[in-house]
Amino acid sequence: MATVNGKVVTHDVVIVVYDGVQLLDVAGPLDVFDRAAAEGGAGYRVRLASLGGRPVVTSAEAQLGVSADLARIRKPPDTLMVAGGRGYAAAAADRELVRHVRRLAGGSRRTGSVCTGAFVLAAAGLLDGRRATTHWAFCSELAVCHPAVSVEPDAFFVRDGTVVTSAGVTAGIDLSLALLEDDFGPELARAVAKFLVVFMQRPGGQSQFSTWMRREPLRGALSELVDNIDSDPSGDRSVPALAALMGMSRRHFSRLFTQQVGTSPGAYVERARVAAARALLESSADGVDAIAGRCGFGTVETMRRAFVRETGVSPAAYRDRFRRG
Structure with missing residues (x-):
């Protein structure tokens, strides 16, 4: 004792x-x-x-x-x-x-x-x-x-x-x-x-350890756009490009998106890209550089910074812990 x-x-x-x-x-x-x-x-x-x-x-x-x-x-x-x-x-x-x-x-x-x-x-x-x-x-x-x-x-x-x-x-x-x-x-x-x-x-x-927490279903003009971001976050998802797709000014688009989705367009796109990268790191044999490109990050360093912000660990550390098989 x-x-x-x-x-x-x-x-x-x-x-x-x-x-x-x-x-x-x-x-x-x-x-x-x-x-x-x-x-x-x-x-x-x-x-x-x-x-x-x-x-x-x-x-x-x-x-x-x-x-x-x-x-x-x-x-x-x-x-x-x-x-x-x-x-x-x-x-x-x-x-x-x-x-x-x-x-x-x-x-x-x-x-x-x-x-x-x-x-x-x-x-x-x-x-x-x-x-x-x-x-x-x-x-x-x-x-x-x-x-x-x-x-x-x-x-x-x-x-x-x-x-x-x-x-x-x-x-x-x-x-x-x-x-x-x-x-x-x-x-x-x-x-x-x-x-x-x-x-x-x-x-x-x-x-x-968390999973991509999907938002509640949206109604109105942003629903299809957000679904497209979720399914393919790798394209040009800048505010000017997204605003153009919606036929809105950048300022009006950013305000509407933040109001309806609950986060800024940039933050949402980054999180969608991290979610896509997590899935590939768990299941794919591709290198980290290839995954960064496939998910729209452009560079490995950009993906690493976003990954650490979202999960608290690097892409390499995440793969070591969660890769299937």
């Missing part, structure tokens, strides 16, 4: 679960803290808590045993974590669950969430005025539903004061390693990461 100045140190961790929770959102942090105890004697007492102390059924339909009734925990834990999963919306709408999360967070040293567990923290008002993240596929929803939250869609985890939120699923491991490092130092966290065969700190951001 870990000691400080001869005294035993035990960190009390409560992970809030509910029906529809993602199993790995729970198992990832559990394994980090369990291995820390086995590897270096780190003192963690980890409990799973649900309303009523009832077992929960995960999104994979596995029953998960629970050791504590959320409503009956009187002493706030050192660390309060809320797991995510398909049942996040119902959990965030459960006033009793949210009330107890808010109550315990008020006395905890730190509060965190894994994946869509961020929606429960947001419902409790714990993310208002803070930076936060969640799974890339739900970042837009979090930003729309909770405009007081500053959502950072590319981060694996975000610290803001005593609140820490993480991206989807396996990012709960990244978060737990960071908490372990805070508690017992980098050497133990590094040893646990090696044993679990994971990065101590993953390169890039979660954007490299």
